Amino acid sequence: MTLGLAAVGAVIVAGGLVWGVGCLAGATFGSGVPEAGLSEMPGVLARLPERLADPGSAWPAPDRARLPGPVGFYGALALAAAAASILSMAGVSLARRAGLEPVPRRQAQGARWARTCDLRGLIVSRPQPGRLTLGRIGAALVATEARASTLVVGPSQSGKTAGLAIPAILEAADRSWPCP
CATH class of the missing domain: 1.10.150 (DNA polymerase; domain 1)
Incomplete structure (x- = not known):
């Protein structure tokens, strides 16, 4: 019908x-x-x-x-x-x-690089327990949210292990194991 x-x-x-x-x-x-x-x-x-x-x-x-x-x-x-x-x-x-919007504008969606204002909640003064330090913006440290999963994707030999995994393991070791 x-x-x-x-x-x-x-x-x-x-x-x-x-x-x-x-x-x-x-x-x-x-x-x-x-x-x-x-x-x-x-x-x-x-x-x-x-x-x-x-x-x-x-x-x-x-x-x-x-x-x-x-x-x-x-x-x-x-x-x-x-x-x-x-x-x-x-x-x-x-x-x-006339101030009318015939079609509501959608926010631009898609991938883009984060701006400093997007990272405000991730900036820490020093390494934090339960948060993985990702790097720096100037002198400030940038860390993940507490207990958040992190996926690192990149081509072979791009520094994933040396630049993120090993420093994260060493940072966690400094907090949890006393040095002899």
Whole structure:
């Protein structure tokens, strides 16, 4: 039922668009607006796929003489698309100037390098128990959140072990084992 209604709606919308472009093509590049009404558009839509080289030939016989050839027909389609695009952009621009947001803006998502303000909660003055020290920003230490898992990914020989694993083990050893 729902699929059938969607199909009928699609035929009505497509028929309206083809009728509008046909009227524009006839008025601007042909010899007048076609007399065919919206009720005749399902037939035009049925014939149109096999007559894309000359869309005017898909229309009823009395209107074919009023419609331009393919260049005029597709020129009218381009004019209609350009006009719709310009009106859409103008509407969005006016809405933004009026303080309205037509579509809620989404925060930019995706990977990026952390900024200093993103790391405020991770900056520590000295190594902390339960937190893995990751490195430094200037003189400040940066550590993971307490008891957080850490995944280190990098190509071979990029310093994962020497730069993170060994220092983390030595730091943990300094806190838990007294030196002899």
